[in-house]
Amino acid sequence: MEKINENIRFSLAKISTDQFAIISNSFKIGDVVNLKTGLQFGADKENKIISVKASFQFEQQAIPFLIIEASCFFKIEPTDWNTFVVEGEIVVPKEIITHFTVLTVGTVRGILHAKTEGTNFNGFLIPTVNVTKLVTSDVRM
Numbered sequence: 001m002e003k004i005n006e007n008i009r010f011s012l013a014k015i016s017t018d019q020f021a022i023i024s025n026s027f028k029i030g031d032v033v034n035l036k037t038g039l040q041f042g043a044d045k046e047n048k049i050i051s052v053k054a055s056f057q058f059e060q061q062a063i064p065f066l067i068i069e070a071s072c073f074f075k076i077e078p079t080d081w082n083t084f085v086v087e088g089e090i091v092v093p094k095e096i097i098t099h100f101t102v103l104t105v106g107t108v109r110g111i112l113h114a115k116t117e118g119t120n121f122n123g124f125l126i127p128t129v130n131v132t133k134l135v136t137s138d139v140r141m
Helices: 078-084 094-116
Strands: 002-004 008-022 034-044 049-060 063-076 089-092
Touching: 008 049, 008 078, 008 094, 034 089, 049 094, 063 078, 063 094, 078 089, 089 094
Parallel strands: none
Antiparallel strands: 002 008, 008 063, 034 049, 049 063
């Protein structure tokens, strides 16, 4: 178990690759590449799990050529889970959800490398991401 804030104990319970695609005929050598990023958060109250899904889409002229989406599921110790329950809602403090997001983005980066290894698309990397600019407040679910 990892400890954050001396209060929240958790473990990484599961990783899932939710979507992966290489659309090679959409890629044009020399064209500008843009990267779209998305985050989704979820809570499984019964099993006391917080999930973070990160998605990345490499595209040229708004047409995707490399898509990856993966999720990490963080199991929270039952007594610590109760600190997330506020008036029937799950509220994950910004500091904790930011940490979970950093772990998830790093995991997706590794999945992308593994899935593109040995292909011409292995040079497309998820850049370092300042997660504090993506996660700006507590997350309510």
